[in-house]
Amino acid sequence: MSEPILSIRRLRKAYASGTEALKSLDLDIRRGEIFALLGPNGAGKTTMISIVCGIVKPTDGEVLIDGKNWQRHFREARTRIGLVPQELTMDVFEPLLNTVSFSRELFGRRPDPARIEQILKDLSLWDKRKAILKDLSGGMKRRVMIAKALAHEPDILFLDEPTAGVDVELRRDMWELVRRLREGGTTIILTTHYIEEAEEMADRVGVINKGELILVEEKTALMQKLGRKILHLQLTEPLAAVPPELAQWNPQLSDEGATLTYEFDAKADRTGIPSLLTAMRDAGIAFKDLDTKQSSLEDIFVSLVHEQRSAA
Amino acid sequence: MNWRGIWAIYKFEMHRFRRTLWTGLAVPVITTSLYFIVFGAAIGSRMSEINGIDYGSFIVPGLMMLSLFTESIFNASFGIHMPRFTGTIYEILSAPLSAIETVIGYVGAAATKAMSVALVILITANLFVDVRVEHPVLMLLYLLLVAATFCLFGFIVGIWAKGFEQLQIIPLLIVTPLTFLGGAFYSIEMLPEPWRTITLFNPVVYLINGFRWTFFGTADVPVATSLAATFAFFLTCLGAIWWIFRTGYRLKQ
Known part of the structure; x- marks a missing residue:
């Protein structure tokens, strides 16, 4: 396992208003991964990104880029980082090509028209290069923001809610683009509150709530570990109540008794399914169909945040 | 130094000025002409010479300074206020640029524009009166110093x-x-x-008289005092900007 490309150490941010946006946050980002930071609004996602990118000053703690302090080596750190902020903020009277070239040079890179052309083509913006930004559609503006962030060829890319307010088709394109970037070696950290997005793309998922990382886990491991499976049995004859023979499995009846639901732990050695089915056969309860469903990241997320709330 | 970054900001700002080039040039030309019609033709004929200088010529350095002040403050303050207002400041703050580099980019562009306007006024004034400049090089240097100072001041105002x-x-x-x-x-x-005596507490007196000295070789106050006052203002602004970036005042939360 190589050194983390980005290390966040005991990062704390208290705003003047007294709000503690981050409470001593620790996080390591691995080289070349897609890391999804998940959390409700106001959880501290944007604050964390803004501190790493030098836009907000932390109250305490530090950030290391390849082991180097991000303030002491700010030039190197910032040249390596690209940021796509949540808001579509741009100089609306500028032509598209100018604004993207500006971003590249601002970060100290030699002008490279061929490179900019490639970035704009990858984002399907090349045909619009002469357009004034205010005349572009919302989806195009979002892509312009990405083009600006990529213009200086960063190897760490922050995407703050990249698909907020973006239609389904464009969202798919965005995911495709992020995957291509990762293939090219870029490390990507994205925040989202669309669980679907994290589930679709991330290698690892971090869940942040009220300024604390409640969990960091491989996505697949997380879903396995916390994933509950649910067995649905479509009964041939509806039941009025759960028969006492099945009580030890604690199944639930729904659809006016037509569906029997049994929740089990997918990671356990004994799921209890075979014995339940045997007990049902012995009790003479027949079923015509069955399916099992794994709980989604969304279910996991809701239960985590909920747990934390009830613990507090 | 991130010279490319500075140059990018400078080019961006100059491009912004070029978009409004014609109004940017028409304003000083028209204002100067108006001043000459009013002060020169209407009032100037009733004024005697001042320190042996024809009244029309006498007001040229004052006119240039007046425009230089307002243009410097306006361009520099608008230049930095606009990104703060629209939110595009995120890019400047996250770029590998030190505070001084950011300031050079914005202030350099604003000073270039302000100086251009002042020189347009000088050229326009020449259509009305014969203006002699005794120390042209010093005049340009003084123009640069005052433009830089007021652009720094404007930058502070913009923040x-x-x-x-x-x-x-x-x-x-x-x-x-x-x-x-x-x-x-x-x-x-x-x-x-x-x-x-009260007027001597007005710092602008020293700025205008220092500039006037480069034109006519004479002024109301000694040129050394003028220079010292201008430098003092320049350093004060520089100090304020250093403090702004160190503390992140109204720039970083």
């Missing part, structure tokens, strides 16, 4: 201002009155006491 109306307050309520009262259109020798 301090909470809205676009506040951008106007400093130039309209402080700088323009001080300039009119600072001997832009008259010699302070012409004032009766105690006004003459």
